[in-house]
Amino acid sequence: MVRSVVARCVKQVFRQSRGLHTKPLSHESSIAHLLDQGPKDSERVVVNGFIRSIRNQKQRSFASVGDGSSLEPLQALLTPQQSERLSNGTAVRLTGSWRQSPNPKVQSHELHVKEVDIIGYSDPATYPLQKKYHTPEYLRTMPHMRARLPFNSTLLRFRSDAIAAVTSMFSENGFTQIHTPIITSSDCEGAGEVFRIGASEKELGSEGDDGSFFKAAKYLTVSSQLHLEALAQSVGKVWTLSPTFRAEKSDTARHLSEFYMLEAEISFTQDMEDVMGLAEKAAQSIARNLDSAVSRVGKELLQSTIGEEEIRRRVGGMLQGFHRITYTEAIKLLQTSTHQFEYSPTWGHGLQAEHERWIAAQVGGKADISVPVFVTHYPRAIKPFYMLPTANTADGRETVDCFDLLVPEACEIAGGSTREHQLRPLIKSMQAKGMIPGPDPSDEDLGELRWYVDLRRWGSVPHGGFGLGFDRLLGYLAGVPNIREVVTFPRWVGRCEC
Numbered sequence: 001m002v003r004s005v006v007a008r009c010v011k012q013v014f015r016q017s018r019g020l021h022t023k024p025l026s027h028e029s030s031i032a033h034l035l036d037q038g039p040k041d042s043e044r045v046v047v048n049g050f051i052r053s054i055r056n057q058k059q060r061s062f063a064s065v066g067d068g069s070s071l072e073p074l075q076a077l078l079t080p081q082q083s084e085r086l087s088n089g090t091a092v093r094l095t096g097s098w099r100q101s102p103n104p105k106v107q108s109h110e111l112h113v114k115e116v117d118i119i120g121y122s123d124p125a126t127y128p129l130q131k132k133y134h135t136p137e138y139l140r141t142m143p144h145m146r147a148r149l150p151f152n153s154t155l156l157r158f159r160s161d162a163i164a165a166v167t168s169m170f171s172e173n174g175f176t177q178i179h180t181p182i183i184t185s186s187d188c189e190g191a192g193e194v195f196r197i198g199a200s201e202k203e204l205g206s207e208g209d210d211g212s213f214f215k216a217a218k219y220l221t222v223s224s225q226l227h228l229e230a231l232a233q234s235v236g237k238v239w240t241l242s243p244t245f246r247a248e249k250s251d252t253a254r255h256l257s258e259f260y261m262l263e264a265e266i267s268f269t270q271d272m273e274d275v276m277g278l279a280e281k282a283a284q285s286i287a288r289n290l291d292s293a294v295s296r297v298g299k300e301l302l303q304s305t306i307g308e309e310e311i312r313r314r315v316g317g318m319l320q321g322f323h324r325i326t327y328t329e330a331i332k333l334l335q336t337s338t339h340q341f342e343y344s345p346t347w348g349h350g351l352q353a354e355h356e357r358w359i360a361a362q363v364g365g366k367a368d369i370s371v372p373v374f375v376t377h378y379p380r381a382i383k384p385f386y387m388l389p390t391a392n393t394a395d396g397r398e399t400v401d402c403f404d405l406l407v408p409e410a411c412e413i414a415g416g417s418t419r420e421h422q423l424r425p426l427i428k429s430m431q432a433k434g435m436i437p438g439p440d441p442s443d444e445d446l447g448e449l450r451w452y453v454d455l456r457r458w459g460s461v462p463h464g465g466f467g468l469g470f471d472r473l474l475g476y477l478a479g480v481p482n483i484r485e486v487v488t489f490p491r492w493v494g495r496c497e498c
């Protein structure tokens with residue numbers, strides 16, 4: 001008896017939910033496809049989409065309908081009865097005929113609706129996206145909703161196109177794409193900006209009692225580099241586009257706690273030019289793709305950016321050969337400039353964002369383009385343990401074969417180096433950085449990096465690689481003032497909403 005009542009209820013609920021959209025949903029005719037291809041006059045058309053805005057007049061209503069496939073909405077003409085329960089955000093399936101618009105300057109055709117199926121209701125009293133300008137700050141409070149807006153959805157398409165472009169570049173050049181781990185046992189950069197996910201020894205208790213999942217502290221990865229190095233020794237040329245996490249408390253338009261880093265590693269090279277050339281090629285493959293996209297985007301997108309002229313400056317510059325200057329030259333330029341810096345540029349110290357901004361603008365800035373600038377050979381003392389020391393430095397100052405790639409505003413978008421590939425020098429470097437106690441460490445002393453040191457024991461070869469901040473590059477090329485707009489669900493210090 002109870003069973004049959006339950007069965008009846010289930011059937012009823014199922015019937016009701018099906019009743020909302022009795023015909024199968026089709027994605028075949030996206031709005032972009034319709035607007036592009038333009039069906040014949042009076043042809044029957046079916047579209048699925050969301051009401052972006054609706055304007056009701058006495059005799060008829062005009063709805064702008066979007067499905068995310070195009071910036072431009074579809075214009076639909078309805079009777080007041082048909083539009084009664086429609087409001088911004090309502091998901092609909094519209095059937096009608098495709099007719100020439102009386103005002104072809106605005107839109108050549110419109111859909112004269114015959115049938116409206118409401119697929120998903122939207123409560124007009126609470127719907128948060130109105131047909132007006134919403135500030136990026138307001139939209140960041142609802143990352144689950146903002147991709148419904150043309151500007152935000154276009155950025156997602158840029159992102160998707162960029163991934164496709166760089167994937168084919170690597171594939172055409174014989175690289176293998178690798179998925180590296182997110183949970184790691186070490187801090188690759190040694191900067192202490194790791195998110196810890198395991199327990200500390202104290203938390204584990206004196207008996208080694210296993211209160212934690214991994215029985216020891218583990219971290220969210222800060223870079224895939226060390227794992228890519230391992231795989232470069234077996235596969236040769238490898239790359240990844242992977243989530244990366246930094247617990248850096250920088251609340252700026254350039255920082256995220258979770259971001260995507262595009263990293264590549266190549267074996268059998270000691271020439272940093274090979275690595276810089278590859279970073280250049282990767283960034284250019286994305287810029288080339290966006291170059292054509294810029295001419296396709298409408299006014300709406302450009303209004304929320306730094307403007308078309310500046311975007312063209314950036315994209316155009318990215319397609320040129322990048323500049324190269326050494327860190328020592330950069331410091332000299334900074335020191336002799338008349339610009340007042342908050343922090344005075346000093347050899348041996350890292351470059352501040354204000355220094356990077358100045359170098360990018362002065363060294364890379366031309367009349368109509370901004371060419372990215374590689375700054376190379378930083379002091380050894382301020383760079384991580386894994387970088388290869390420069391062989392012959394003219395002035396006796398210790399530097400490493402590394403580079404940072406600088407662009408205006410976004411500052412550093414990539415960094416790379418050739419790696420210390422020999423066992424003894426690597427151990428010495430770890431010791432100099434205070435990572436291990438003495439010159440002859442036991443396996444235990446090597447701690448979580450034992451496996452990495454092992455790579456230098458068995459067939460180690462000269463190699464190098466780079467990491468490029470994918471979100472920073474996209475934000476820069478798309479001319480978006482804040483990186484938080486180019487990721488779907490941005491996380492930064494103090495903010496992780498959904």
Ligand SMILES: NC(=O)C[C@H](N)C(=O)O
Binds near residue numbers: 189224225263417
């Ligand atoms: N793969 C790389 O060389 C990137 C480098 N580990 C960084 O985080 O900057």
